[in-house]
Amino acid sequence: MYIVVSIAILATMVLALTRALMGPSVYDRVLAANVFGTKTVMLLSVTAFLYGRPDFLDLALAYALVNMVGILAVLEFFQKRSRRKAELEDD
Amino acid sequence: MIDILIDVFSWVLLILGGVCVLIGGIGGLRLPNFYTRIHAASLTDTMGAILIFVGMMLQSGLTLATLKLFAIMLFLLLTGPTATYALANAALLSGLKPDTGSNHDEVEKEEPAE
């Protein structure tokens, strides 16, 4: 049963990867990377159970905690750039 | 008896979670523009995560693993929507207009406002 779920997650990973490769905008790629992150958390948890090694859940926990940081950095990146653009227009 | 019930219930939850995740993935690929795709992707973060993790928690009973699963689910539920918010905000900030119709995005390809 875990196998069915992990195959569903893997299929979603493939779909997200397709989205990341197709684009069209850069944000779609960020979105795909984000989806990939949460799918990795789920895949790790499910395979930990599939293998009967629940002590490896630490890894999924690490990802669940750290995942958000990358996307927040993206937000800050765009924010800085739009501010810089505004400054350039002011001058 | 109770054991079988819990088993069946958790399998149902796991399968439903898998279906949710898959639907979210298909939506992320098929929906016409960026903001709708965000909506589809966030479905997998919330509904899919809750169903799958509750299913696994039921399977593992009262152990340390359950506690860890609960923590993972909690952090996913907190951070997933936050990441979605940040992403939507970043897109809006750099000038990707939300589209009220069902047209495709009119973004200049790969050129987020220089």
Added chain:
Amino acid sequence: MIFVFAIFLLSLLVITSIAIVRTTNLFVAVMLTSIFSFLMAANFFILDAADVALTEAAVGAGVTTVIFLCALALTGEREKPRINGRKTARVAVAILASLMIYATFDKPRLGDPDAPVHQHIAPWYIEKTTEHMDFPNVVTAILSSFRGYDTLGEVFVVFAACIGVLFILGVPPPAQKRLNKVVEQNKGLRHHLIPQVVGRLVIPFIVLFGLYTQFHGEYGPGGGFQAGAIIATGIILYALLEGENKALQAVPRSVLLGMVIGGALLFGSVGVICMFMGGNFLEYSVLSADPIWGQQLGILVIEAGVGMAVCGALLSIFHAFAARENVS
């Protein structure tokens, strides 16, 4: 089942890396790199290498994306198109790739119990870990005690990398008048309420989890390197939310440099103390009357050194990039 999963993930990995090479938009390349890192971690995990997977998770998910984006803010968005030299490069890569594929024919099958690695030294490590250290995680035992010299070298590599980045990118801290302007500019994500609230909630847990990895490394996946990277991620998250200057106020530059130097020194001095106590360099057994306890004590201390060095180095590099942005 393992094979099917691993091969599936590996083929996704190949597709992703081809896409990374082919794209000319550097931002897209950064995003694809983060997907690459997720795939890699899942792969390591499925091949049962939890320690390496945790390292990939700690470094790949947060820190690398942030540092890449900082670097991208300093440069242009697009890769400069290159026309010349493509052909030679392609031929060289093709020859190398075919040589490597040819070399893999000689390698033993994955997980083959007759493979030389499983005959030669791995059984010895597995046997001696219980005897010498008495804790279950063999990886930690190998990294910090059996192959302690290698890890010492790695810590010095981290140290040297940090010094190198600071030499190239480091700028003196801005004067007071400029500083106010910089602080004005660097508000971070302070007006975004949702990341603000959630981030404040999550940062303590990230740091707590880092400490857990640090001190639980002998029993589960983890250790100094992963812990340092996770704690650094927590502080970087704070810097993103509150602005970089707030993070520098909380953990000033001198402390970071002190952590890098102190971590490397701590590791080295444990080795020297071992020599003074009558053993060899990095022979922890002599640290205490009970050799097992001595080993555990030594490993605990050097793991702390590794954690400090890695955390300090990652944060120094992040701040070096971020400070550079304000100068230009």
